[in-house]
Amino acid sequence: MMKYFMTDNQVIHEEEKLQDGVWVRMISPTQEECEEIADVLNVDIDDIKAALDEEESSRIELQDGYTLILVDVPTTEIRHDKQSYTTIPLGIILTQDVIVTVCTEDTPVLKNFVINRVKEFSTKKRLRFVYQILYRTATIYQTNLRIIDKRRTEIEERIGQHTEDVDLIDLHELESTLVYFATSLRANGVVLDRLTRYKRLEQYPEDTELLGDVIVENQQAIEMTSIYRDIINGTRELMSSVIDNRLNNVMKYLTSITIVMAIPTVISGIYGMNVDERWMPFANTPHGFLLICVLTLLICIITMLILRKKKML
Structure with missing residues (x-):
């Protein structure tokens, strides 16, 4: 699926065709849609399809006439009949006049932009738009981390009363999620570090300040992930000790x-x-x-x- 959006007076609306200042939002695009954008914007089709590969790592590449930014964003999936968290790549392509986002899912990172809930959002200020996307990514990571810690607390409260083997499995899944988050957040941090030296597009003073906020939020998410992993390890060891003591x-x-x-x-x-x-x-x-x-x-x-x-x- 591919749609065009543009903001006028900070109000977003959908466009019928591609033009300057448009945000091209591609969600699990078809081969024909990828070829169309690649031909119109003179972009390598492999760069457009990079975000469709779940194994792609976060990076930033400077190409002739455009820039590719790949970051990992959080999303949900059903694992063992339960909702779990994971990460998927989000591709951002910056040209001189257009910004393109590519993802395999309708990620919540971009939903607030579509429903016009982001202040001072403009598709014409492309670099600021990128920083706003990265800021939303970091804040959603933090939100998901708090939900994960809440689930751990619920399991911990059952220790000594109705502890079951399934609780150990749930803790393992939470710990696996934190491993994915930690890896993705560190990779995103490398991208943010390179963006501090990015000079291809014009940056306003507000953009530089926003990038600093993004780096702080991403670092905070990394620290939260590390802390919650240590707590989950302690909870898992406590649960194993309780089960062994019962035996x-x-x-x-x-x-x-x-x-x-x-x-x-x-x-x-x-x-x-x-x-x-x-x-x-x-x-x-x-x-x-x-x-x-x-x-x-x-x-x-x-x-x-x-x-x-x-x-x-």
Whole structure:
């Protein structure tokens, strides 16, 4: 899908054709759409299709007549029947008169621009538009990171009550997401560092200040990712320790029960041996069976008291 947008007096509207000052928004474009833009803007079609490859890394390339900027933006996906977060490439192509964005999905990074919720937004100020996109990317990263930490907190609150193996799996998925985020944010940081030395297009003083804000927000997202990864590691270790402790307690209780139950088994085994009754205590005593049962019960009770004192029960 490919659409053209332009702002007039900071109000965005859709255009019917390509012209100067237009923002070309391409979402999972077809081969024909890529070829059309490549021919009209004199852009290498491989640069247009670069963002369609999920394995593409963030970078900035200066070409003849245009600049390619590739960054990773956060998005959601369904993983194991649950909503999870991941990153996908977003391609930004800057020419002298037009800006083109290419992505495989309708990313939330660009939605606020389409619905006119970004202040001082103009498709004609292309470099500022790029910085605004990167700023939105960093803030969405931070929002997603807070949601991830909230999910971790919910899992942590269940520790000691209803902890299950699925919680360990969920923690692993959250940790994997943070790994993706950390890798993407560091790569985006390299792109931002190169943009500080970008002199091809005119920059206004406000643009330089905005770029500084983007760098700060991106660095803050990197630090948040590192902190949340450390916290998740601690939570996972705590959960593993709790589960291991529960298993140890179960084994301790089973061992204690086995010891207590072994006493009647040993006594009944001794009295069940085929020997002369003269050598068996209580063999000819009235109510001998009852006495043996009472004695066995007393031995079991004493054993249980000893085990309880040793905190085995």
